[in-house]
Amino acid sequence: MAAPSPARPGARDLAWAGDKLAQGVIFLGGISGILLVIGIFVFVSREGLGFVSNGLDLREFLTSPAWRPTSNHPTFGALALMAGTASVTGLAMLVSVPLSLGAAIFIGEFAKGRTRELLKVLIEMLAAIPSVVWxxxxxxxxxxxxxxxxxxxxxxxxxxxxxxxxxxxAPIMTTIAEDALKAVPDGYRQAAEAMGATRWQVIWRVVIPAAKNGLVAAVLLGVGRGFGETMAVLMASGHSINIPTSPFDSVRALTATIAAELGETAVGSEHYQALFFLGIFLFVVTFAINLTADLVVRGIKNG
Amino acid sequence: MVDATDSSDAIRTRDLNLWYGTFQALHDVTLDIQTGVVTSMIGPSGCGKSTLLRCFNRINERLDYVRTTGSVEILGHDILAPEVEILQVRKRVGMVFQRPNPLPFSIRDNVLFAHSLHAPDASKQAQDELLEGALRKVLLWDAVKDRLDSLATRLSLEEQQKLCIARLLPVKPSVLLMDEPCSALDPDGTRAVEELIWELAEEYSILIVTHNMAQARRASDRCVFMLMGKVIEHGPTSEMFVTPRDERTAAYIEGRYG
Known part of the structure; x- marks a missing residue:
């Protein structure tokens, strides 16, 4: 070494400590996602699985529409709640899928320059509106x-x-769908146009099939979002227990039930455990949806 | 040899100017490309050879800041006229790109893509015949006939580029434009595609842009030399490489710049 150094080569000086510290912090940050998901799952399971072990009827939970947790003879049928969540989410998808795919196609394939940038910013702003405002x-x-x-x-x-x-x-679905369209190599569009495809044919016959996986993932994430949304659904759905037979029936969602009732139950009570069991159910379903979306997106790279 | 100016020319441009925004990429290009031969276009990078090629099927218009003046006739039809249907132009004038760009579908769907745009109601039998014909023509049939439904993007680059030529054939084009079709291929692939170009020259007028002078020399009948957006020289390849008429052509061919 040319310059004399007070430390022996390889000595554990301050820089070494800083390096180790940074490494540790980054590692913690990296695995925190995994730890949190596991932690939440363990916590929710511990609180909710008592519901099963206390001899409560899983069949009633899945098949009875009667959610009467505060009655003298409480029943915990979640069918109506599931139907509420499913009907609201289903209708939401009917609204958001055409809207967001249309918006993504317009932004990705038609809009240019400033229009495009402005639209993207506006859509991101739309995604930032708090659910209570909705x-x-x-x-x-x-x-x-x-x-x-x-x-x-x-x-x-x-x-x-x-x-x-x-x-x-719709906004988050639009953003993800637009990313998927943007990931389609321009060479595909150019090739199709050079063969005489119209703009619409390029989109319909080339771009959308090529972006199919990403578009499916966008829709699935939208479904996950709808499934887990609480506040807006609580406020807009009417919050009454019902298996809906028409779009004009009031319903109650799984999430809204937890939000509305958890504050009023005694910790550890049957009702409390039942609400946590609803939580487990939601967690598992959204996890499955997100996992599917993730696998579908990975399909792009492998296929 | 005097350039033929009768109506048998495949492509004829008159005073063609092209701007990308404010940058003028082509200057008063007046050029006659003969029917039924392979014409190569050479010149240093940025000389406008690809830009000129891309005028002939109007694919330049994908960029909305491109402006063109002058005229381009393909087989006697002015393709820049306002009433022209761009689809018909592109049916007549097929294009092969620098990088093989098969669509992410099956081999079968790739070959039949253009045809299905122009003739969506073709019978399965007619399609099968076109498919086999096109793949045989590009010498790919034996290699892929047992996997027509597998993804075209899994083929080797050489096979992909042959497929990109094959997919132009079912709509029966008259002119094939090739923009450095071998630049992504290894020497074996290059040789195979060059041989294929000679095969196709019997039926189609072929215009090939290349930065590879040796390729222009061995794989074309006629050659166009371009510099700074202008056509400097156009003549039989054998003559141009031996006795170039223009000083600048001579300098480029000798490798003094480029």
């Missing part, structure tokens, strides 16, 4: 609109929550 819109504006337009007594129902949730899920 719920507020559902509770006030959409409620009255539905009562007026469809001449029904109550406007807080599947239709209301579905539309609100659809609009909420």
């Amino acid at each position: 719920g507020f819109i559902g509770l006030t504006m959409m409620n009255e609109l539905i009562i007026d337009v469809f001449n029904v007594p109550v406007g807080l129902n599947v239709l209301n929550a579905g539309i609100i949730l659809g609009l909420m899920a």
Whole structure:
């Protein structure tokens, strides 16, 4: 070594310590996601699995619509809640899939320059609107609109929550779908155009099939979003236990049930455990949806 | 040899100018490309040879800042006229790109893609015949006939480029444009594709852009030399490489620049 150094080569000086510290922090950050997911799952399971071991009826949970946790003879049938969540999410997808795929195609394939940038920024802003604000819109504006337009007594129902949730899920779906379209190599478009394909044929016959996996993943993440959304659904759905037979029926979602009831139950009580069991159910379903979306996206790289 | 100016020319341009935004890439290009021969276009990078090639099927218009003046006739039809259907132009004038770009579908769907755009109601039998014909023509049939439904993007680069030529054939083009078709291929692939170009020259007028002078020399009947957006010289390849008329052509061919 040319310059004399006070430390022996390889000595554990301050830089070495700093390096180790940084390494440790980054490692912790890296695995924190895994630790948190496991931690949450363990916690929710511990609180909720008592519901099963206490001899509570899984069959009742899955097949009975009667959710009467505070009755003298409490029953914990979650079928109506599941139907509520499923109907709202289903309708939300009917709203958001065409809307977001249309928006993604417009932004990705048609809009240019400033229009495109402006649209992207606006859509990201839309994604940042807090869900309670969406719920507020559902509770006030959409409620009255539905009562007026469809001449029904109550406007807080599947239709209301579905539309609100659809609009909420659309921005994130648009962003992911647009990424998927952008990932399609331009050579494909050029090749198809050079063979005489019109712009529409290029999109319909080349770009969309090539981006298929990413588009499916976008939709699945939207479904996951809809499934897990709580506040807006609580406010817009009417929050009444019902297996809906029309879009104008009020329903109650799984998430909204947990949010509305958990604060009023005694810790460790049967009701408390039942709510946590709903949580496990939600967790497993959203986990499955996200995992599927992830696997589908990976399919792009392998295929 | 005097350039033929009768109507048998495959491509004829008059005073063709092209701008990318404010940059002028082509200057008053007036050029006649003969029917039924292989014409190569050579010149240093940025000389406008690819730009000129891309005028002949109007694929330049993908960029909305491109502006063109002058005229381009393909087999006597002015393709820049306002009433021209761009689809018909591209049906007549097929293009092969620098990098093989098969679509991410099966071999079968790739070969039939253009045809299905122009004739969506073709019978399965007609399609099968076109498929086999096109793949035989590019000498790919024996290699792929047992896996027509597998992904075209899994083929080797040489096979992909042959496929990219094959997919132009079912719509019966008259002119084939090739933009450095061998630049992504190894020497064996290059030789195979060059041989294929000679085969195809019997039926199609072929225009091939290359940065490889040796390739121009061995794989074309006629040669166009371009520099700074202008056509400097155009003549039989054998003459141009031996007795170039222009000083700049001579300098480029000798490798003094480029």
